[in-house]
Amino acid sequence: MHVWDPTHYLSYADERTRPFVELLARVPDPTGRPVASVVDLGCGPGHLTALLARRWPEARLHGVDASAEMIAAARDRVGEPGEGATYEVADLRDWLAAPPAGEEADVLVSNATLQWLPDPLSLLPRMVARVAPGGTLAIGVPANFDEPSHVLRRELAAEEPFAAHTREVASPWSPGAADYLEALTGLGCEVDAWETTYLHVLEGPDAVFEWISGTGARPTLQALPAGLREEFADELRRRLRAAYPPRGGRVVLPFRRAFVVARVPA
Structure with missing residues (x-):
């Protein structure tokens, strides 16, 4: 089991937060009632839970x-929005399979997490079941696995x-947005799906x-x-420099x- 480093992960916090x-911004509030419960699956060090x-x-x-390292970092965030949030160390699949500990979530969010699971689409029925009627499931995942940053790592490994x-x-x-759209529409949800390429x-x-090296590698x-x-790191650096040549100290x-x-x- 690999160990995550919250500090390294947040080296590019602005780019990972956007x-x-x-x-x-695309998540609607439930109609006719306030949002009472929000669950962040794959919350990492808690910087997005604050949002x-x-x-x-x-x-x-x-x-x-x-x-455990990410949850410890999340619990240490003091003086920020979300300071009163509760956290637990658990595999997302185990959490979904266990009987609910409380009410269904009005908003269930999973960001940059499902790509680590072998069959994320198979989890969608259980994720939808954890959302209150009229509530929202919001998912964001990388979709760049054919880019050199991933291909070169896989080839070298x-x-x-x-x-x-x-x-x-x-x-x-991870599957693409169209796959999530089809699967969630099949579960009776009203779905808004899209893809964006950031530079x-x-x-x-x-x-x-x-x-x-702070995430996929x-x-x-x-x-x-x-x-x-x-x-391995030296050779991967060499191949990445060739694939992403710097221009004026930037790539x-x-x-x-x-x-x-x-x-x-509903």
Whole structure:
């Protein structure tokens, strides 16, 4: 099991936050009642849960994440909106499979999380079941897995001597927005789905490597023993520099993301 680093993850906090803000802007309030309960599945270090608290300051907020390190960081956020949120360490699949501990959520959010699960579409019926009638399920996931930042990592990890250590390592992947649209429409939801490609302008040496080493490449790097890990990182940096040549000390990282906002039938 890889260990997440909240500080490294937040190195590009502005770029990682913008898609969530745009997803949240499309989430409607339930008709005829206030939002009482909001659940953040895959809440990470809690910086986005704070945005949920700003949107619905009177709601009960609950964050779930499989990483104890991320949950510890979320609980340490003091003096910010959402300070009163509750958090738990749990695999999203286990949380969905367990009997509900309380009322259904008026808003259930999952951002940049489902790509780590092998069959995210199979979870949608249980996610919809956890949303109150007339409430909303909001999902945002990366959809850039054919970009060099992912392809080069996968190709290098499949080469020896690295492959012996990385064969069983988690590798992110997700269906596109159209797949989520079809699945959630089939569950009776009113669905708004779209995709956006962001052009992130990153500064600093090996900026793309720094970006992916805090997210998609982290499990691969952690699976390698000392020595081999540094060899892998050096070679991946070299390949990424060729794929994303710097211009004036900056590189442009295209990043496509898929979004879906599903209104559950009242």
